[in-house]
Amino acid sequence: MSSAVESTPAALRRAAESWPDREAIADVQPGQDTRWTWAELLDEVRRFAAGLVARGVEKGDRVVIWAPNTRHWIVAALGVQFAGGTVVPANTRYTGSETLELIQRTHAVAAVVAGAFLGSERIADLTAAAGGSLSGATDLETLVRIPLDGGDTATADLAVVEFSDLQSQATDSSLAEADARADAVTGDDVADILFTSGTTGKSKGVVALHRQTIAGARAWGSNGGLTESDRYLIVNPFFHSFGYKAGFLVCALFGATIIPLAVYSPTESMRLIQQERASVLPGAPTIFQTILDAPDRAAFDLSSLRLAVTGASVVPVVLVERMQSDLGLETVLTAYGQTETMGFITTTRADDDDITVATTCGRAYPGMEIRIGEQGEVLTRGEMVMQGYLDDPENTAEAIDPDGWLHTGDVGEIDSRGNLRITDRLKDMYITGGFNVYPAEIEQALARIDGVVESAVIGVPDERMGEVGKALIVRREGSGLTEQDVLDFAAEHLANFKRPRSVEFVESFPRNASGKILKTELR
Structure with missing residues (x-):
């Protein structure tokens, strides 16, 4: 993959040029079967970006996305960035008041929100949290609704635009403007602001540039050996680095097919692996544990799987062994990262043994360094370290020292081969x-x-x-x-x-x- 690509619009355009007719997305969740090529995905994204332009979204504006893993999330995120804006993902588990706080703190001018999802009408929740008036409590001018669950009936004091209707608002002039903005996006523009809770009790917005986000996705995909022949089942949520930067963005860089899963269940995951011949399945250890323990596992053909990447907590050696023996995985990798590093600090490699994979977080990614500081704290610096925390110079200065080392708050040790082992947490997380x-x-x-x-x-x-x-x-x-x-x-x-x-x-x-x-x- 060309290292010249430094922005998500450039990555998407390159994918559409390199693999125009290959399948980019297979969104085959219950009740739907939508498949797009990379050329078609680019067209969907362009029209979404042009719709935002037509509704007055400017370069640098922030747009919140509060929705589960479907093709809409991908189109919205890439569309916002195509139009020169900044994506602000909101956790689907957030309450209306928690998401409202993100909208207020980022001064977002638009929000893309799932309709009815998991028994809750999200736009109604958001409006109620704002005391009935989103226009009075926020800077929002546009609310885009993603149609889900068939029960989307709530209204707000702001005009609610259906997802497809926004795309249909694209005109020749707004498409031309969107293309011009995409041309102008550089690696030094802000791509996204992901929120991570802080030990002070107030969440912090991690400001990431396009080049930092792309560098992380490129390193992750290279380490996993991804190609356009891979089919990637993404169970990790798109609002998290694992589903976004180590997820669909990796696919855009390497041409792999995106298979999104909105609500995780072992059975639905196994059904998709079998039906779609998925080859790549990353997730927290609990994902693999539930699949291994699923009583109906023998009913599914999981032989297409070749790569699993896990982390985020302790990984038992026996789990790695079972992932290889019982699921037939060629490669199991573990990794360590933080939102402040795009999700990428260290990773094991394909030729590491089971003990190394299970008991360490591996070596630093290319472009990153690690060392142990005072009190055994893990420090890291490199091209994936964030710009800083949104509107918070004090916490930024506390996190990143004058030499550029990010203080992770984790305690660890580095062995003679350069493998990092996390032993404790300085913080209470x-x-x-x-x-x-x-x-x-x-x-x-x-x-x-x-x-x-x-x-x-x-x-x-x-x-x-x-x-x-x-x-x-x-x-x-x-x-x-x-x-x-x-x-x-x-x-x-x-x-x-x-x-x-x-x-x-x-x-x-x-x-x-x-x-x-x-x-x-x-x-």
Whole structure:
């Protein structure tokens, strides 16, 4: 793949030129079967970009995408960037108020939102969170609805444009303007802002340039040996680096077919692997564990799989062995990254042994360096390190030192072969099913419950999810607060993966000399 490509519009145009008639997307989820070539995908993206231009979206404007993995997400993201804008992905597990905060903090002028999804009308949720007036609470001028689940009926105080209707608003002049903007996008323009929770309890927007995003995707795809013959089942969410930068963007660079999955289930994944002859399947360890343990696994032909990439939590050696023996995978890789590095810091290689793959995160990607700093903290620098945090010079300076080293907050060690092993966390973060969870954010929410004096959230082991949250709470004297009260509040105010799975009431917390709660003792 040519290293001259430094932006997503350039990558997409190159794909359409290199593989015009090869299948780019096979969106074959229940009730639909949409297949586009790379030339057709470019056309869809151009028309979406032109529709945004026609509605007044300018170069540099930010557009939030709140939707599951379907072809629409890909068209929207690449379309926003084609028009010179910046993509702001929102977690599909977010509540309306959490997504509203992203829209407000980024001053987004447009949002692309799924209609009814998993029993919830997302536009209605968003409007309710804004107190009934999105125009009064945000800078939004355009709301684009992706038709899902057939129950899309909610309206908002802003005009809601159907996805296909936006594309049909493209005119010759807006198409020409979109093409001109795509020509003008450089590697130094901002491609996206992905939000990651912080230990202060306030999420941080990671600002990434096109060249940083492309460099990460190129390194990941090269390491996996991807080609235009591969068919990539993407179960990792597009709002996450794993589904976006190590997902559909890799396919655009290497010509592999994108097979999106909106809602994960082992059976649906195996059905798609068999039907679509998928060859590449990355995911958190829990994905492979559920497939290996699926009672109906023998009913599916999974022999097309050749490559799996996992990480995001501890990977048992026996899991790697079973992925090879029971799923017939030629190559199993593990990797380590953060949103602040586009998702890419280190990776194992195809010729590494099972022990190395399972017990280390591998060596630094080309273009990245690692070293161990004070307190054993893992430091990294290189071409995939973010520009900084959105509107937050203080946290940016704290994260990236004057020599360009990003302080990861993880504790680790590097062996004689350069393999990194993560041993602990400086921060209190834990990982649930592949998603980073930051207790401070949850503790901020729990503090709003009447009867809560103080709380501490920790990660506790869970066979399926790796770790899940447990909330320890000091109750106000005389309060009748129950565990169910806390769980109900969390269900209303927090995304599913952030919600504590259990609650324990305690008299007090262990503390150090400065009064800070000793979470190591709680664990």
